[in-house]
């Protein structure tokens with residue numbers, strides 16, 4: 622795993638955007654795997670700036686997001702589809718028809734998950750996957766469990782995740798207790814992965830990821846088994 626330690630959140634955001642920009646220049650028709658949450662917001666802002674400046678274009682890009690709350694409509698202002706529109710898609714020249722977020726209203730989530738993974742494969746697989754790290758070490762919503770799913774699936778959210786994400790909702794009771802999420806296999810098939818982490822709150826998880834040991838109780842550590850992962854952290858996340 623390659624580690625890039627940045628001075629602060631802003632530098633981390635720029636470093637992440639730089640890697641994505643390089644890929645877009647090299648392969649304009651690439652497939653991006655995208656994450657929501659607070660961590661990548663600055664990087665998305667940087668990408669929108671580069672797009673506005675004409676440095677990069679997303680017009681031939683296809684994207685697949687990691688996850689979506691369940692059940693939640695894509696029009697809900699806390700949905701991850703809404704988040705992606707507001708934080709990235711509305712500010713870049715991407716064709717929204719080619720942006721994908723798991724269906725938070727799927728009647729049959731297992732079937733939806735299979736179709737989602739098949740769509741990723743049909744698009745040629747993910748060239749670059751962006752990940753954040755949950756305070757409990759999760760990637761996407763692969764929560765600490767003895768057994769994890771390989772493919773996109775419906776999952777329950779742990780109390781710690783519900784609590785961490787309640788900051789975006791009016792009350793903790795409004796936070797959905799389930800989500801549809803890419804599984805570990807869907808993520809590990811990506812050709813390249815960048816993981817962003819910022820702030821002291823992520824230090825314990827970053828330390829665990831650097832411990833050299835793998836456990837499904839901290840799904841971020843599974844990335845140690847991937848051949849091309851870059852962990853981009855700020856000093857606070859790195860040093861604690």
Ligand code: F6R
Nearest residue numbers: 656657658659660753754755761
């Ligand atoms: C988001 C996702 C989550 C977040 C993680 C960190 O699509 O899959 O795993 O990346 O919970 O969230 P933030 O960045 O808000 O700390």
